[in-house]
Amino acid sequence: MILDVDGVVFAYNSHPVLRNMSFQVRAGELLAILGPNGVGKTTLLKCVNAIHRPRGGAVRVEGRDLLRMAPAEISLAVGYVPQRSEPARLTVFDAVLMGRKPHIRWRTSPRDLSIVDAALKHLGLKPLSLRSIDTLSGGELQKVAIARALVQEPRLLLLDEPTSSLDLKNQMDILSLVRRVVDEHAMAAVMTMHDLNAALRFAHKFLFLKDGAIYAAGDCKDVTAEMVEEVYGLPVEIHQINGRPMVAPLA
C-alpha cells in the first residue's frame, strides 16, 4: 500500500467541503477521482499532498504521516502536477530539472542531470530540450509538467485534470503515458478527471464524489449507469465498445 487516506475532513473557513474521506491506493494502481464541478476533487487532491491542511484524519504515504512532514520532505515522496503551470522563459531541460529541487542542496549533480535526460527521452521531449517552454504547445507543456513530477522520483503521483484543455490525440498520449509510468515504475497515481470515458479507459480504480463524500468506489469495470446518473444528475447508458466501457448521455 502506498497511499492511505484515512478519514480526511476539510473545510474552507466554516464552509465544509470534504467529509470523512477514506481510500487506499496500491503500487501500480491509477485511481481516478470523478464527480461534478465544485464537488471538491481538486481540494481532495491538495489535501493528499498537504497543500491544503486537512481539519481531521490522516494521510499516510508508505506508512509515514504526511501531515507531520515538512513540505520539502513531502516533495520527496509525492509528485504533484497542477491543473495549470505557467510558461516562463526557461528551457525544457531546466524546467524539468526543477523537479530535482527537493534533492538538490545548492549545485546540481551529474546524477540530477542524467535523470532529467532519461526522463526527457522517456517522454519523447528530448528533441525539445533546449527550447524555451513559453514556445511550447499545451500538450508539450503538460508533458514537461509530468516529466518534472517524475524526476522528483516520488512514490505517489498526483495529477489535477491532466487532460483538460488538450485535444483528443494529446489526451490519449498523456493518459497512456501516465498509465505506462505507473505500470513500469510500480508507482501509485491519483488523478482528477472530467472525461468519464478517458478515466474508465486508463484508470484501474475510480472514486465518485458527491456532496462532499465518497458516493462509490471500486474497479473501473464496475461503474454502472445508475452511479453516473446519481452523481451527475444526468441519465446515461454505458455501452461496451471493443471491450471498453463508453458512457453516453441520454438527454
Added chain:
Amino acid sequence: MHFANGEVPAEYRRYIGLKVLFIAAVAAALALCLAVSISLGAADVPLKEVVRSLLGYGATRRFELIIWSIRLPQALTAVTAGAGLAAAGAAMQSILRNPLGSPFTLGVSHAAAFGAAFSVMVLGGGVMGSSNVGAVSITSPYATTAAAFAASLLAAGVIIMVSRTRGATPEVMVLTGVALGALFTAGTMFLQFFADDVQLAAMVFWTFGDTARASWPELAVAAAVTAAGCVYFMLHAWSYNAIDAGDETAKGLGVRVERVRVTGMLVASLVTAVIIAFLGVIGFVGLVVPHMVRRVIGSDHRFLLPASILTGGLLLLASDTAARLILAPHVLPVSVITAFMGAPVFIYLIVRGGRR
C-alpha cells in the same frame, strides 16, 4: 524510479557554459569600467597608476589621495547600489509575478522620500545636500538618512501586515504597494506645500540620487546589507524558478511559497531602503537591468541573479561616470541619467505587452 539510461547531455553543458561565459564577461567589463571610472575626472589619473594603486603598489601621493578618498568610494558606491537594486528587482519580478516589479513597486522609495522630507520639516534635519553641490549644505545627514530608512521599513511593514491577513499573493502585495506609494507621495506634497524655499530645495535635492553622498562608513553599511541580500536571493534561486512555474507547482516541489514571498519582499525592501536612505532615489536600474539580462541568458534565476547583480553594478557605475563627465565640472544627478536610459526601455516593455 529507474531512469538509468540518461547521460549528462553535452549540448546542455554547452548551453550552461555560455551563460557562465556571459557572467564572466560582465565581471571583466565591470573591473575594466571600475579602473576607467577611477581614472577619469577633474584631474585625470593615468590608468596604469589606478591599477597599481588598487593593487597596493601606488607611489604618487596625490594620486593615492584622489583614488582612495574620492574616486574609489564613489565608484564602489555606484557598483553596490546598482548591484543591490538590480538583485532586488530580479527577485521582486519573480516574487510578484510581475514584469514591471522593481524595488520601487511597493512604495519603498516614496516612503523614503517622505521620511527625508519629514526629517527636513519636522525633525529639523535642516538643510541637506551633497559634497558636490556647495549651495546646499548638510546640517544633520544622519537624521535624514534614519528617517528615510524608517519610513521605508514602515511601508514594508504595512505590506507584510496586509499580506498576513489577506494572503501573500502578488495582487495583494502590488495593490498595497501602489496605495502606499500614493499615500507617501501625498504626504511629501503636503509637507512641501508648507515648506519654505530652503526646505523645499533640500527635499527636492534629496530625491536626486547621488553616489557622492556616501563615504567609506556608509559604503561599508550599504555593501554589507547588499551582499547579505544578494546571498539570500541566490540561495533561493531554485525557489524563484519554481514560483515562476506557478504557485501550485512550487508548493508541489516543497517551496513554502508565502514565506519565500514575504521574506524575499522584506529583504528586497531592506536592501533598497539602505541604498536610497544613503544615496537618494535611483530609479530604473532595478526594473530594467533584470529585463536586459533575461533577454540575453533567460530567466533561470541561478544565472539571472548573479548576472543581474554584475550588470546592475556595471550600468550604474557607467551612468555615474557619465554623470560626472558630461557637463563637467557640473555633476548631473545619476538618477537623471539612469531614468533617461530606463524610461524608453520601460515604455518598450509596456508596448511589447509586458511578457517575460
